[in-house]
Amino acid sequence: MTRAPMLLLAPALLLAGCTTAPPERVQTRVPVPVACQEAVPARPTMPTEALVPGVLPWTLLRAALAEIDRREAYEVQMRAALVACTAAP
Secondary structure, rough: OOHHHHHHHHHHHHHHHOOOOOOOOOOOOOOOOOOOOOOOOOOOOHHHOOOOOOOOOOHHHHHHHHHHHHHHHHHHHHHHHHHHHHHOO
């Protein structure tokens, strides 16, 4: 007669493990790399590249000053593209 209580107790003990609450879910945020969809601005032609060797100094100076303006404008476009690619979604 000692077997009867054991037969009733064994299934109860086995099912007792199923009644516990499942572990709580933890949400972890992981940064995922995303391809940048921003177009690379086209590099402008620089005025000093079109000069031939031996040009007059003031012609070279005017071309160099114009090139500074073009490079600054190009830099603004490049920075805008970089900011668009690195901004948080």
